[in-house]
Amino acid sequence: DTVVPVNRGWVYAPDATVVPEPARWREGDSVRTVTGFVESYPPALPAGRAVLSNVPRALRWLDPRAFAARASYAVTPYYVVARDSVPAARRDSTPARLSAPPLDEGPHFSYAMQWFSFAAIALVGGAFFAKQGMKD
Numbered sequence: 001d002t003v004v005p006v007n008r009g010w011v012y013a014p015d016a017t018v019v020p021e022p023a024r025w026r027e028g029d030s031v032r033t034v035t036g037f038v039e040s041y042p043p044a045l046p047a048g049r050a051v052l053s054n055v056p057r058a059l060r061w062l063d064p065r066a067f068a069a070r071a072s073y074a075v076t077p078y079y080v081v082a083r084d085s086v087p088a089a090r091r092d093s094t095p096a097r098l099s100a101p102p103l104d105e106g107p108h109f110s111y112a113m114q115w116f117s118f119a120a121i122a123l124v125g126g127a128f129f130a131k132q133g134m135k136d
Helices: 064-071 088-093 107-136
Strands: 036-041 076-080
Touching: none
Parallel strands: none
Antiparallel strands: 036 076
């Protein structure tokens, strides 16, 4: 009674909306096991604007409300990004998979250094200008 959306990757589309030869990219409608990782939806954007009026099955962005309206089921507050391996014989007809996010500390150290530099420049620059003001 609840749908778990699966992001199977991406397929090139000349107009960024309609996929040429959609039957080529189908991986089957049966229930199967998917290996991947879980992501939460991006922050909420304006309701109803995710749906493209000229293409019934296309969405501008990931929107659980738009998914629920199309599926007629409740949709989980997360989705699965498929990472399963694809046999070599099927690689030319399988959407390009997304890479997993890196499990590192991210750019926090660089940002900290940047802000400490700004603070040092402000203190040194402020002291310099204060000293110049006292001389005049």
